[in-house]
Amino acid sequence: MKVWQAYRFALDPTPAQERMLRSHAGAARFAWNWGLARCRERHAAEGKWYTAIDLHKLWNQAKRADPGLAWWGENSKCAYQEAFRDLDRALRDFVKSGKGERAGRRLGFPRFKKRGKCRDSFRFSTGVMRCAGATITLPRLGVVATCESTRRLARRLDAGTARILSATVSRTAQRWHVSFTVEVERAVPERHPLPGSAIGVDLGVKSLLTGADHAGNVTAMDGPKPLRASLRRLRRASRVHSRKAKGSANRRKSAARLARVHARVADVRADALHKATTELARHYQTVVIEDLNVAGMTRNRRLARVIADQGFGQARRMLAYKTTWNGGTLITADRWFPSSKLCSACGAVKAKLPLSERVFSCDCGLVLDRDVNAARNLLKLAVSGTERVNACGGTVRPGLAGRVLVNQEPGTAQGGQTGTASRQREAAA
Numbered sequence: 001m002k003v004w005q006a007y008r009f010a011l012d013p014t015p016a017q018e019r020m021l022r023s024h025a026g027a028a029r030f031a032w033n034w035g036l037a038r039c040r041e042r043h044a045a046e047g048k049w050y051t052a053i054d055l056h057k058l059w060n061q062a063k064r065a066d067p068g069l070a071w072w073g074e075n076s077k078c079a080y081q082e083a084f085r086d087l088d089r090a091l092r093d094f095v096k097s098g099k100g101e102r103a104g105r106r107l108g109f110p111r112f113k114k115r116g117k118c119r120d121s122f123r124f125s126t127g128v129m130r131c132a133g134a135t136i137t138l139p140r141l142g143v144v145a146t147c148e149s150t151r152r153l154a155r156r157l158d159a160g161t162a163r164i165l166s167a168t169v170s171r172t173a174q175r176w177h178v179s180f181t182v183e184v185e186r187a188v189p190e191r192h193p194l195p196g197s198a199i200g201v202d203l204g205v206k207s208l209l210t211g212a213d214h215a216g217n218v219t220a221m222d223g224p225k226p227l228r229a230s231l232r233r234l235r236r237a238s239r240v241h242s243r244k245a246k247g248s249a250n251r252r253k254s255a256a257r258l259a260r261v262h263a264r265v266a267d268v269r270a271d272a273l274h275k276a277t278t279e280l281a282r283h284y285q286t287v288v289i290e291d292l293n294v295a296g297m298t299r300n301r302r303l304a305r306v307i308a309d310q311g312f313g314q315a316r317r318m319l320a321y322k323t324t325w326n327g328g329t330l331i332t333a334d335r336w337f338p339s340s341k342l343c344s345a346c347g348a349v350k351a352k353l354p355l356s357e358r359v360f361s362c363d364c365g366l367v368l369d370r371d372v373n374a375a376r377n378l379l380k381l382a383v384s385g386t387e388r389v390n391a392c393g394g395t396v397r398p399g400l401a402g403r404v405l406v407n408q409e410p411g412t413a414q415g416g417q418t419g420t421a422s423r424q425r426e427a428a429a
């Protein structure tokens with residue numbers, strides 16, 4: 001089975017390479033803004049936009065005609081081309097979102113990107129892309145040192161079981177990363193080695209996850225210690241940052257520090273999630289999780305909450321492909337399934353259960369950890385499959401209690417070692 005997987009490495013560029021990285025990111029931003037301006041002009045006049053291919057043609061004319069654009073040759077043509085593709089996709093997503101054809105938060109019209117206010121990133125989709133030892137090779141930039149060994153990808157490339165499709169270079173805090181989208185040949189078993197095994201998983205705010213399996217075992221995975229330590233640092237950094245005067249040099253410095261701590265927390269968390277989800281997919285044929293409105297939730301201002309929310313989306317994506325790789329299935333509960341408010345013993349539903357209440361207690365006599373109760377309810381969905389679950393007094397819509405997640409959610413894996421590239425590659429322009 002051919003799957004798409006992302007391999008991400010931190011870069012250690014020379015000062016000259018760093019300047020080129022910035023230049024390419026600037027070129028991608030310029031192309032996006034240039035394309036967006038053309039699209040807005042055309043939309044005002046004719047009511048439609050340009051496609052990525054149109055924009056590429058227009059750009060090729062403009063860059064030769066306009067002496068102000070003579071610098072274009074300093075950067076790989078990929079930087080411009082891929083920015084147009086991103087814009088094309090953003091416009092189509094905007095239309096889909098407006099029609100309600102796209103999951104998640106409603107998207108606004110694409111906006112102009114401002115230097116320092118947007119994510120610095122660009123992509124190569126053609127040219128020489130390789131890795132060996134603690135280096136990678138990219139078009140234009142040549143051999144760039146990485147902070148870690150690239151062995152896990154290099155081995156697959158050497159064996160011919162992987163092919164690099166594209167490389168996205170981006171900056172988080174002060175650190176540059178490359179993320180290769182790789183087509184990997186994976187041996188996927190037809191059946192899970194442990195048929196009939198199932199686990200309900202509650203993704204937590206305080207703990208990483210809580211699972212209840214078919215044999216009655218409870219698994220509680222706490223966030224790793226470094227995560228808790230970094231969370232403390234994050235709180236401190238954000239407190240310090242909020243006290244600095246707006247527009248001051250100190251505020252700029254504290255913002256950079258805050259971004260670094262943020263990036264570190266995200267990395268540690270992604271790493272822990274990878275380990276946990278790999279274990280789950282290996283040991284259980286069926287994994288059931290909640291369907292959380294991830295896009296809607298990240299707007300919460302509380303720090304711990306925001307971090308946890310990012311984890312929900314990540315965990316779901318990881319579980320989706322890892323269960324597939326192991327011959328298993330991921331089921332997501334319907335959004336309206338009240339996993340935490342439902343009594344796992346008698347099926348009564350509580351009207352309200354504030355997050356601060358960590359213990360679930362029911363009139364029937366059940367007293368149970370809140371997360372374990374939720375996990376047990378989710379496990380029942382694995383057993384009942386997509387059948388009607390009527391234990392909770394009609395709150396669940398018939399036939400919709402559980403659904404098999406076949407396609408992955410849009411968005412690429414971030415901050416982790418592996419992930420799947422989620423979108424189909426568009427035909428090369």
Ligand SMILES: [Zn+2]
Nearest residue numbers: 343346362364
């Ligand atoms: Zn009860």
